[in-house]
Amino acid sequence: MTGPRTTTPGAPLVAARRINHRYGGGRRWWSATPLPPVLRDVDLDIATGESVGLIGESGSGKSTLGRILLQLNRQSAGQVVFDGQDTAALTEAQLRVLRRRMQLVFQNPYASVNRRFTIAAALTDPLRVNGIGDEASRIDRARELLGLVGLPEMMLDRYPHELSGGQLQRVCVARALILSPSFLVADEPTASLDSSSATQVVDLLARARTEFGLSLLFISHDLSVVSRVADRIAVLYQGTLVEIGPTEQILAEPAHPYTRALREAIPNPDPRTRPAVRSRPASEPDTELTGAGCRFVTRCPVTLPVCHDVTPPLLPVAAGRSVACHRVPADTVDGVGADPDVRRQEEDQP
Known part of the structure; x- marks a missing residue:
């Protein structure tokens, strides 16, 4: 027993x-x-x-x-x-x-x-x-x-x-x-x-x-x-958890670009409220990535240079909410500051 x-x-x-x-x-x-x-x-x-x-x-x-x-x-x-x-x-x-x-x-x-x-x-x-x-x-x-x-x-x-x-x-x-x-x-x-x-x-x-x-x-x-x-x-x-949190928050404000892409995939009959920025479709190299870097980097519409070299960890951004993305604002990660290089790259990006 x-x-x-x-x-x-x-x-x-x-x-x-x-x-x-x-x-x-x-x-x-x-x-x-x-x-x-x-x-x-x-x-x-x-x-x-x-x-x-x-x-x-x-x-x-x-x-x-x-x-x-x-x-x-x-x-x-x-x-x-x-x-x-x-x-x-x-x-x-x-x-x-x-x-x-x-x-x-x-x-x-x-x-x-x-x-x-x-x-x-x-x-x-x-x-x-x-x-x-x-x-x-x-x-x-x-x-x-x-x-x-x-x-x-x-x-x-x-x-x-x-x-x-x-x-x-x-x-x-x-x-x-x-x-x-x-x-x-x-x-x-x-x-x-x-x-x-x-x-x-x-x-x-x-x-x-x-x-x-x-x-x-x-x-x-x-x-x-x-x-x-x-x-x-x-x-x-791609076998990695990129975001987790309460359902209402995930639906209202998805933080990871992939989660946003999944929300965009929900059928929306009104063209006026459809998002303008979408992720790129899957590519063959994406399925074979084995080294460092973000798994979503070949499809992400908002990449930073660091995304190609450093795998983002799954970090808490609020109570019960965690995200694995270099774009997550540093001041939301329970007081833990982001890498200064990442912060500078964010400032240089639109």
Whole structure:
């Protein structure tokens, strides 16, 4: 067993410390050139009952980080602490017990269920695997969770191909909740759904988080979707956290140029209020940067000379708000002055 819950008031339920990760041992089998890291020194805390949105474009490492927090993937370096327990120190048997409290909602509902199983079998399978209850009580629990996600009891006898994408994703949410977890990772759960179904799933996750007291990591590339369910937003670019803070602040005044680009990507039908300055599109050299310097430098519209040579650290700029950008005003970093060279370059730039 993993022991009793040890989280103290105010302590994070999930804490990631300096997470680094490379796939395939960091090497390509056909080349001596090392693979670039997928994640670089990522620190992230999620409090009990808190919802954190993790955003970034495809390939930024969002799903990898989510799977590492659940220990479905083991990080190359760093530490994951869940409810006071260092997950690296647990045996496989202990992790198996702990994973009852950590669940995942996948992006594609049709790929995440066995199409030969009825909905009843798909929902009760986690209970059966963990030896919880008898068959009658499992069906009762499945019926209860179906009602919670807004589906009728008659769905229990149906097969996945008989449900719409939105209905099946709600079944997947019910399956994730059936073990009464403490922590839920939703990995782009609306990406394969139409607008109406996506809205229903987001509202369902927000309601389930409140009713169950869940800690939620909501992964998406769409800032407008994340903003509806997250207390805080963490922005991941090329495996590096570039900004994190309260949702309202991130939406109203994004500090990092990449975060501003994500906000610009939210559809805006009024041309009079569209921003004039936009980031440049991704380029091939950007994905292969391995040396010093800002990861966003090839796309940033407001670069300084220092951006090419010095990697900006993630520094606090206000209570609960941190940004990794040389353009951040020096007097906002908790009294810590910026490098004089950076300050001079800011004065010389428009």
